[in-house]
Amino acid sequence: MPADGLDQLRGFDAIYFGAVGHPSVPDHVSLWGLLIPIRRVSAVRLPQAGPPAQWCRLTRRGLSSPKYRLCIVRENNEGEYSEVGGRLYAHTDAEMAVQETVFTRRGCDRVMAYAFNLARTRRRHVTSATKSNGIIHTMPFWDERFSTVAQGFPGIRTDQYHIDILTAHFVRHPDWFDVVVASNLFGDILSDLGAAVVGSIGLAPSANLNPEPKM
Helix, strand or coil: CCCCHHHHHHCCCCCCCCCCCCCCCCHHHHHHHHHHHHHCCCCEECCEECCCCCCCHHHHCCCCCCCCCEEEEEECCCECCCCCEEEECCCCCCCEEEECCECCHHHHHHHHHHHHHHHHCCCCEEEEEECCCCCCCHHHHHHHHHHHHHCCCCCCEEEEEEHHHHHHHHHHCHHHCCEEEECHHHHHHHHHHHHHHCCCCCCCCCCEECCCCCC
């Protein structure tokens, strides 16, 4: 990407982003040097998975119905993809790498509020992806914020699942879900899985959105 690439993009309300990457370019270079800087001018990733193809898994299971459509709302600025961390003692036997996960109240609340507002236009159901039984600081905080934000949206049904069983339910019971809100890493995994369940990762549309658009 050109050095002024982000400045070139700033003047547009929307951009179309296609597939990128090349075998000669390490994945972390194309990701952190191109994709993530572009995504971080927004805060929400919104992949949707529906059954548009004749050969999708849902069709074969008799579940190909317009009401079985997943929408994953993924926090896109912080979480597990925070840039806090680094490497120590490079190229020695003591070499180590540290990556810090960062969850903020503002980051959690705005992505969750977006998910609840979206659910108002759909089937009024929001599921939270968590792992608070194993990740003892950030995910209990995520659960607390989900519970607090949910109080402001009466009439919206809620549930939450640990990410491991949630992935199983995506495959076995995709009809259970409407809007799923997740941290950066969990949303990344679930959006690809949801697309694969309906046939192919290339079939599910997605967008990076600002949940607080400036008028």
